[in-house]
Amino acid sequence: MREDEVISGEKPTQSFWGLWNISFGFFGIQIGFALQNANMSRVFQSLGSAIDDLPALWVAAPLTGLLVQPIIGHLSDRTWLGRFGRRRPYFMLGAVLAALSLFLMPLSDVLLMAALLLWVLDASLNVSMEPFRAFVGDMLRRDQHTAGYAVQTAFIGAGAVVGSIVPWVMSQIGVANIAADGGIPDTVRYSFWLGGALLFLAVLWTVLTTKEYSPSEMAQFDGGLPASGEAEQGQALASKSYLGSGVWIVAGAIVCLSVASFDLEKEMYLLGGLLVAYGILNAIAISLARGGNTTGMLTSIVGDFSGMPPIMKKLALVQFFSWSALFIMWINTTPVVTQYVYNSTDTGSAAYNEGANWVGWLFAVYNGVAAVAALTLLPWLSRKFGKAKTHIFGLLCGALGFASFFVIRDPELLLVSEIGIGIAWASILAMPYAILASSLPQAKLGIFMGLFNIFVVVPQLLVATVMGSIMQAFFPGEPIWTMAFAAGTLVLAALAMMRVEVPGESR
Template sequence: MEKPRQGFAGLWNISFGFFGIQIGFALQNANMSRVFQSLGSAIDDLPALWVAAPLTGLLVQPVIGHLSDKTWLGRLGRRRPYFLLGAVLAALSLFLMPLSEVLIMAAVLLWVLDASLNISMEPFRAFVGDMLRKDQHTAGYAVQTAFIGAGAVVGSIVPWLMTQMGVANVAADGGIPDTVRFSFWLGGAALFLAVLWTVVTTREYSPEEMQTFGEAEEGEGMAQPVRALATKPYSSCAIWIAAGVAVILAVLGFDLEKEVYLLGALLVLYGALSAVAISMAKQGNTTGMLTSIVGDFSGMPDVMKRLAVVQFFSWSALFIMWINTTPVVTQYVYGSTDTASAAYNEGANWVGWLFATYNGVAAIAALTLLPMLAKKLGKAKTHIVGLLAGAAGFASFFVIRDPQTLLIAEIGIGIAWASILAMPYAILASSLPQAKLGIYMGLFNIFIVVPQLLVATVMGSIMKAFFPDEPIWTMAFAAATLVIAALAMLRVEVPGEETAGEPANA
C-alpha cells in the first residue's frame, strides 16, 4: 500500500511553517552583523560572534533528528511537537534580541535563537519524506524551498519597509535602530503563527499506518551501522583527538585567532564521544542515543557521503556571504565603515534588499527553473548549474559598485540557493531508509555546520593575515568554494539517473 498522493493544499500545509522559520533566519542573517556592530563589535570579531549559530545546529539537529524518529505523542504526532517547541523559543528570542544593550546579551540570544530555529527546522526536512510518496519528493522540497525563499524575502525587506514608513533607521544613542527592533518583533509573531498553521492543518501518519506503507520497520540493514560500531578500533578515536590537539597547538604556535580553539575542542570532543560510543556498542548497548548517532554517522550511505562533500563547500560560501555582505556593501558601495552614519545604515538596509532578491529568485527558480532543468539534465547536473551560477554572482562583487546593479549578482546567488535547498534533499529523501530519515537529515546538517564553524573560526585569521581591512576578498573565497562544490557534484550518483559525469537522458 502506498501513501495517498498530496494535492497542492497538502504540499502547502506541510511546508508553510518553514515560511515563518525562514523569516526568523532572514532577520538573523541580514541584521545580526549590524546588531553586533551597533553594540560595538569590530569587523574582525564578527566571525567569533556568529560562531554560536552553526555550533548550536551541530549539537541540536542530530539529537532532534534521533528523538523525532522515535517520538509519537498521539494526536500531536512525531515531528510537530518539535515544530511547536522551537517556534515558541524562537519567537521569544526574536522579541528579546533588539532589547539587548550589551554585546554579550546579543551573542547569547543569537545562540538561543539559532538553537530554537534548528529545533523547528530539522524535523521539517524529514516531515516531507514522512508525508509524501517518493514520486512527490522533488515537488515537496521545491514547495518547501519556495516558502524558504518567500519567508526570507519578507524577513529581509522589513527593516527597509519600516524606514519608508518613517520609523527611525539610526538610533540616537548609536544602539540598535527602531527599524531593526520592530522587525524582530513582527518576525517573531509571523514565525509562531506560520508554524502553528502547519501543526493545526496536518495529520501525521501513525506508526501503524507507516507499517502499512512498509516504511516503519527497522530491518537488519538499518540496524547494521550501529552494530558495526562494536567492531571499530579505538585508533580512529585517537586520530580525531590528535587532530584536535594539533589544531590547539597550531593556535598557540602560529598566533592564530583564539576562536580556532573551538575547532580543536570539537575534534577532541567527537573523538572522546566516539570512544564512549564504541565502548557501549562492544558491551551490547546498540539502542542508546549516543551509539545510534555515532553508528549512523560512521555508516552513512555512499550517496550521502558524496553529497556531504558538496554541502561542505556550498555552505562555506553561504556563511561567508551572511557574515560579510553588510561590511562589503557598506564599505565598497556606500563608502562608510561608521556604523552610526546615515550612509552605513542606508547600505545595511540595501543588504536587506539584496538578500530579499536572492531569496525571491530562489522561490521562483524552485518552482520553475529547477524542475525544468532536473527533467532535462537530471538532479545532479541541475545542481552543478545552480552552484556555478552562484559562483558567478559572488565573483561579480569585485566589479560592481552600483547598488542597483548588485541585484544582478543576486540572481545567480538565488539560483544557487534554490538548488542547495532542494536538490540534495530530494536526492536523499528517495535514497535513505524512512525509519531513520530524521537522524540522517540531522547528521547531514553536520556538513552544513562544520564549514560554517571553519569560516567563523578560520576566516578571521586569514583575512587579518592577508587582507586586513579588505572584506571584499571574502567574496573571492565564496566564489571559489562554490566552484569546488560543483566539481564534487560530479561524483554523486543519483539512483535511477545517469551520473553527473555522464550524458543524461533527455
Template sequence: MSDGIGDSAGVSGKPRQGWLGLAMISLGFFGIQIGFALQNANMSRIFQTLGTSLDDLPALWVAAPLTGLLVQPIIGHYSDRTWSRFGRRRPYFLAGAILSAAALFYMPLAPVLFAAALTLWLLDASLNISMEPFRAFVGDMLRKDQHTAGYAVQTAFIGAGAVVGSVFPWLMEHMGVANEAPPGVIPDTVRYSFWFGGLALFVAVLGTVLSTREYSPAQLAAFGDDAAAGDDTDESIRALAARSYVSSGLWLAAGVVVMLTVAEWGLEKEVYLLGGLLAAYGLASAIAIAMARAGHGNTALGHIVGDFGGMPPVMKQLALVQFFSWSALFIMWINTTPVVAQYYYGTTDSSSATFNEAGNWVGIMFAVYNGVAAVAALTMLPWLAARFGKARTHMVGLMAGAAGFASFFFITDPQWLLLSEFGIGIAWASILAMPYAILAGALPQRKLGIYMGLFNVFVVVPQLLVATVMGSIVKAFFPTEPIYTMAFAAGTLVVAALAMMRVREG
C-alpha cells in the same frame, strides 16, 4: 479540517499531494526563516547597542552554528523514534515554535549583553528544534516522485520568509517608526520587527501542525515504508562495537593539533572552537565504542556516533558538495558589504553615510537573491530535475552561482550587481532543495531524521572555517583587496559542481 492528502496512491504507496498539501507541509518553514532572517540581520546591532565591541562579535555569533551542530542530530534521533497521537515530527515543530516565539519577544527587551547572548542561544536552539524535523517531514509525507516538488516548495517558503524578515525593519522605518534610540536602548523598528517575527513564526508553524496529519506506523507499514519496521538497533550497535579506537584517536589528535597551531601562529581565537569540536567528537566516539563493547550502546550517543560513521554512500558524496557550497555562501554573507562599499561606493569608513548607503544596497541585493530563489524553486528547478535529473540540475544551479560571484570582477555599476544576485539566487534555491531531494529518496525512512540532522554538520563546519580561517587568509594575502573573497566563493562553487559528478541518484 483538511490534511491536504489526495486520494490516489502512487508507486510508493503514499497518496499524491496536491499543491495545497505541499504548501501546508512546509508552511512552518516560512515563519522559521523569518526568525532566522531577523536574527542574522539584527543581532550584531543588538549586541553593539548593549555594549559589545566589534572584536567580540564573532565569539558571540558562535552560538548559531554550534547550537545547530549539537541540537539537530539529537532532535533528529528522537523524532525518528517518536510515535504519539500528536504525530512523529509535529510535537517538535510546536515545541520549537513556542520557545522561538518567546525568545523573539524577549530579545529586544534584554537589559544587558549577557541576557541577549543567552537569549540568542535559546533562540537558535529553538529554531533548530522546529527546523530539523521539517526536512524529514517532507520525506515522511511524500512519495519519492514528489520529493523534488516538496523541497522546492519548502525552498520557496525559505526565500519568501527571508525577504519578509530582512525588509520588515526597513518597512517599519518608512512607516514612521523610530529607527534611533538613546544609547543602550534597542530602537523601536527592531523591537516591533522581533515581535512581529515571533507572532508570524508561531502562526506559520501552527498552520502546519493543524492542517497536516502524519501517517501512523500501521499506515506506513501498509505503504511499505521502512519507518514502521523498527530500527536496526542490534546491527548498528554491533557495527559500532566492532570499530577500533584508531579513528577516535585521529579525531582527538586533529583537534589538539588545531589548538596548538592557533597558539603557535596566533590565529583568530575562534579557531580554538574548531579544534575543541574535533577533539570532543574523538572523545565522544571513543566513549560510544566502549559503551557498545560493554553492551550498553543502545543510547542516543551510540546511535548518533554509529550513524555518523555509517553514513550511506550518497550522503558522503553529497557531504563534500555541501561543504564547498556552504563555504561560498558564508564567504558571501561575511564579505559582501565591505566589497560593495569599497569597490562600488568608494569608501572603507564604516562610520560614513556612504558606507551605510552601501550597506542598505547590500540588503536589497540579498532580498533579490532570496526572491529569485523562491521563484526558481517553484519554476526552474522542478522543470530541470524532471528532464535532466536532480544531480545535473544541482550542477547547473551551482555553476550559475559561480558565475554570479565571478561577475563582481566585471561589473562597475552597483545597480548591475542585481544581475549577479540572479545567479546566486538560483544557486541558493538549488542548495536548499536538490541535496535534500536526493537524500530523501536514498536514505532509510526509519532514520531520515537523524541523517538529516547529521547532514547539517556539513553546513556548520564550513561556516566555522570561513568565520575563522578565511579572516587569516585575507589578512595574509590580500588585506586591502576584499573583492578576492568573491573569487574564493566562485571557485568553491565550481569545486562543488565538479563534486556533484560523483553523486549517483536513486
C-alpha cells in the same frame, strides 16, 4: 480512500494544498533566519563589535545546529504522541522559543547579551527546522519528493524575502533607522518583534492543518523499515577500532597547539576542541556498543554517522563547500556593501545604515529568485538534464554572482549578482534533499537528515574560526576578498557534485 491506499502500501498523493500545509511553517522559520542573517552583523557592529570579531560572534549559530539537529532527529524518529504526532511537537517547541528570542534580541544593550540570544535563537530555529526536513519525507510518496522540497524551498525563499525587507519597509513608513544613542535602530527592533509573531503563527498553521501517519501506518508503506536495523548498526560500531578516535583527538590537539604556536585567531581553539570532543564521544560510543548498549542515543547517532549511505557521503562534500560560501556571504555582505558601495565603515552614519538596509534588499532578491526558481527553473532543468546536472548548474550560477562583487560598485547592479546567488540557493535547498529523501530508510529519516546537517554546520564553523585568521593575515580591513573565497568554494562544490551518481541518471 485513504485506508485503501495504506493497505496497498502507498502513501496518498498530496494535493497542492496538502503540499502547502506541510511546508508553510517553514515560511515562518525562514523569516527568523532571514532577520538573523541580514541584521545580526549590524546588531553586533552597533553594539561595538569590530569587523574582524564578527566571525567569532556568529559561531554560536552553526555550533547550536551541530549539536541540536542530530539529537532532535534521533528523538523525533522515536517520538509518537498520539494526535500530537511525531515531528509537530518539535515544530511548536522551537517556534515558541524562537519567537521569545526574537522579542528579546532588540532589547540587548550589551554585546554579550546579543551573542547569547543569538545562540538561543539559532538553537530554537534548529529545533523547529530539522523535523521539517524529515516531515516532507514522512508525508509524501517518493514520486512527490522533488515537488515537496521545491515547495518547501519556495516558502524558504518567500519567508526570507519578508524577513530581509522588513527593516527597509519600516524605514519607508517613518520608523527611525538610526538610534540616537548609536545602538540598535527602531527599524531592526520592530522587525524582530513582527518576525517573531509571524514565525509562531506560520508554524502553528502547519501543526493545526496536518495529520501525521501513525507508526502502524508507516510500517505498511513501501520503503518503511523497522527500527530493528539499529542492532546491526550497533554491532558494526562495536567492531570498529579505537584508532579512529585517537586520530580525531590528535588532530584537535594539533589545531590547539598551532593556535598557541603561530598566534592564530583564538576562535580556532573551538575547532580544535570540537575535534577532540568528537574523538572522545566516538570512543565512548564504541565502548558502549561493545558492552551491548546498541540502542542508546550516543551509540545510535555515532553508529548512523559512521554508517551513512554512500550517496549521502558524496553529497556531504558538496554541502561542505556550498555552505562555506553561504556563511561567508551572510557574515560579510553588510561590511562589503557598506564599505565598497556606500563608502562608510561608521555604523552611526546615514550612509552605513542606508547600505545595511540595501543589504536587506539584496538578500530579499536572492531569496525571491530562489522561490521562483524552485518552482519553475529547477524542476524543468531536473526533468531535462537530471538532478545532479541541475545542481551543478545552480552552484556555478552562484559562483558567478559572488565573483561579480569585485567589479560592481552600483548598488542597483548588485541585484543582478543576486540572481545567480538566488538560483544557487534554490538548488542547495532543494536538490540534495530531493536526492536523499528517496535513498534513505524511512525509519531513520529524521536522524539521517540531522546528520546531513553536520555538513552544513562544520563549514560554517570553519569559516567562523578560520576566516578571521586568513583575513587578518592577508587582507586586513579588506572584506571584499571574502567574496573570492565564496566564489571559489562554490566552484569546488560543483566539481564535487560531478562525483554524485543519482540512480537512473547518467553521470
